[in-house]
Amino acid sequence: GAGVSQSPSNKVTEKGKDVELRCDPISGHTALYWYRQSLGQGLEFLIYFQGNSAPDKSGLPSDRFSAERTGGSVSTLTIQRTQQEDSAVYLCATRRAETQYFGPGTRLLVL
Amino acid sequence: GQQLNQSPQSMFIQEGEDVSMNCTSSSIFNTWLWYKQDPGEGPVLLIALYKAGELTSNGRLTAQFGITRKDSFLNISASIPSDVGIYFCAGQLLGNFNKFYFGSGTKLNVKP
Numbered sequence: 593g594a595g596v597s598q599s600p601s602n603k604v605t606e607k608g609k610d611v612e613l614r615c616d617p618i619s620g621h622t623a624l625y626w627y628r629q630s631l632g633q634g635l636e637f638l639i640y641f642q643g644n645s646a647p648d649k650s651g652l653p654s655d656r657f658s659a660e661r662t663g664g665s666v667s668t669l670t671i672q673r674t675q676q677e678d679s680a681v682y683l684c685a686t687r688r689a690e691t692q693y694f695g696p697g698t699r700l701l702v703l
Numbered sequence: 704g705q706q707l708n709q710s711p712q713s714m715f716i717q718e719g720e721d722v723s724m725n726c727t728s729s730s731i732f733n734t735w736l737w738y739k740q741d742p743g744e745g746p747v748l749l750i751a752l753y754k755a756g757e758l759t760s761n762g763r764l765t766a767q768f769g770i771t772r773k774d775s776f777l778n779i780s781a782s783i784p785s786d787v788g789i790y791f792c793a794g795q796l797l798g799n800f801n802k803f804y805f806g807s808g809t810k811l812n813v814k815p
Contacts, residue, residue: 598745623801625803634805634806634807634808635746635805637802642801647801648801648802683746690751690795691734692748693748694745694748695745697744697745699743
């Protein structure tokens with residue numbers, strides 16, 4: 593597709609369950625980013641990929657959060673044993689040169 | 704970490720008015736980007752600036768890359784109801800193309 597796509601668009605889960613969020617980047621964009629946005633807040637950096645490697649994981653809030661990228665394309669953000677404070681919008685973005693393009697986000701609600 | 708100071712935090716204006724918002728930093732930035740986020744959507748790129756002093760327009764939107772490389776502003780002329788949303792500035796530090804820093808956003812409300 594022409595833009596960054598994310599799935600699911602919405603996810604409701606119970607506390608303690610694991611969730612997987614998916615990002616399909618713009619074709620050819622080698623850099624991929626995950627951000628978290630709590631209600632009414634700005635963007636919180638989570639992790640950055642260059643190709644399949646993650647040079648910067650500094651934003652991951654805890655060891656319950658992990659991400660991987662395969663084939664330099666699709667990325668998955670996994671949250672294990674979800675907590676209510678994990679409820680937020682998770683945004684994926686890809687970079688071409690000095691410009692970043694965002695997907696529509698996954699809205700996660702942990703009950 | 705690096706912070707971008709974005710102001711104002713929110714604005715309430717009448718349709719037809721002009722709007723101005725800005726971002727400042729204590730560090731030198733190589734790139735300034737301005738995004739708009741509608742409710743329930745991801746941020747959409749409005750304007751990208753790559754050179755100090757650069758002034759770029761996109762319809763009723765105009766943005767400038769400050770001469771000092773530490774600030775940028777976004778102006779919206781003749782606002783309309785669909786301008787409602789949250790506007791974010793973002794930038795890359797000089798010498799680091801891998802990381803983007805974001806302002807906290809300016810929430811714009813337009814009264815018809």
